Amino acid sequence: MSAAPFELRRRVTQWHRPLMLMVASMLALLVVSLAGLVLDDRVLQGAPVWLKPLKFAVSLAVYGTTLAWMLSLPHRGRRWTSGMATLFAVAAFVDVGIVAVQAARGTFSHFNDSTEPFEEAIQRVFGMGVMSMMLANLVLAIVLTVQRVGPDRAASRAIHTGLALAVAGMFLGFLIPFQGKPHTGLTTGGLPVPLTSGHSVGVPDGGTGLPITQWSTTGGDLRVPHFVALHGFQAMLLLALLLAWLAARHPILRDERTRARLIGVAALGYAGLVALVTWQAFRAQPLTSPDLLTLGAAALLAGLTTLACGAVLAVARRGGEAVTEPGEPARLGDSGAGSGWTDGVTR
Structure with missing residues (x-):
């Protein structure tokens, strides 16, 4: 064993x-x-x-x-x-x-x-x-x-961008108390309690919400950008881990600089997503009911992110061709990409 x-x-x-x-x-x-x-x-x-x-x-x-x-x-x-x-x-x-x-x-x-x-x-x-x-x-x-923190540039970039997103998520949490209006809530025993604010926009708190998260399905909800940004940390790290795993199967990803650039692009795209859902919430629009303006912005964001990723891979491909000798495979940097990901737990 x-x-x-x-x-x-x-x-x-x-x-x-x-x-x-x-x-x-x-x-x-x-x-x-x-x-x-x-x-x-x-x-x-x-x-x-x-x-x-x-x-x-x-x-x-x-x-x-x-x-x-x-x-x-x-x-x-x-x-x-x-x-x-x-x-x-x-x-x-x-x-x-x-x-x-x-x-x-x-x-x-x-x-x-x-x-x-x-x-x-x-x-x-x-x-x-x-x-x-x-x-x-x-x-x-x-x-x-x-x-630099982590086994390679990609992991370090994921940690840096992930922490930045998490800090932004915490700051976004401070928007919640400032946008709501004072109102009165009832305890489970029916006693009135004065409340300074709420997390919903355009509708009172306590309406119909998504399962588990309870994010409003009738109005905007500032818990959405708060959550999305806060857990961008985990999203960036999971992406770095996925790219390290894919590097063993796709030579174009074996250069840690390429993976780091892809994570940088993904982080910018993720920041755009945070901005998008924040904008959507402030417009009193439920996450589950985007209008054409929101859908158009989301499509533009997805398109720009995809194009940027494609550009990074195109540069990596040209770099790989430049170092390839006749009859030899392309050398794209560290062929052991991702091998150090578990250094913090297995060494």
Whole structure:
């Protein structure tokens, strides 16, 4: 039996401890939330009361694991990155804990403007946690963007662009409180609670929404660009991993510079997608009901991204032909492309 799985497990246990403890707590909350969805039929503003903790648990578990893997890679400024990751882990644990506590109480964790002392204290702590997570991500992005991180240029480009997208996603989250209007919500017990804002645009919160995400299907919803941008980090890393896998089968992708350029193009296209869904939400348009203007913009974005990718591959193909000798295969850089992707977990 191969020892690789055991080595992988050993390395994972050595990842950033506070982040992995936070991830473990999110997985525990995921189990509790799933049980709550089955056993607790209370509804808050049109959604099952345990759905929000479940979504936060999944999102933070994925994000925390990604950060922990990234910090396992060799890089400079480890004291700074470790400290910021610890700040992120603590803030995430506290804030998602508040989301879970408020769900159990059948009341609101976001936009709650109640003057009760306990609610005011919770909101102050919650706000500090949000600011701490954003600060931690911003510092991590700055420290890591000025250096190469990862087994090759493509992975480094994916980390840099992914962190930039994630930071943008956190900033987009700040648009939500500023666009909504103050209104009153009802707890699961029917008690009125003053709310400072909402996430829907053009319609009240609590209307018909998509399954699981509950994104509005009757108006705009600023949770869409917030989510899309925040998890651009994972999207860029998955793309880098896919390109490394394809490089073993397609010689044109064996040059890490070509893969890095493709990731750069994809990141620009992804940023365009974030801008598109933000624009769509502010126009009070549901994600599921784009008008012709939105569809036209999406088609233009897809076309430009495809053309740019084609241009990158055309340059790579010409470069490969330039170094090919008669009777010899093209040499496109490192033939072991992607072999270092698991350095952070298997060495």
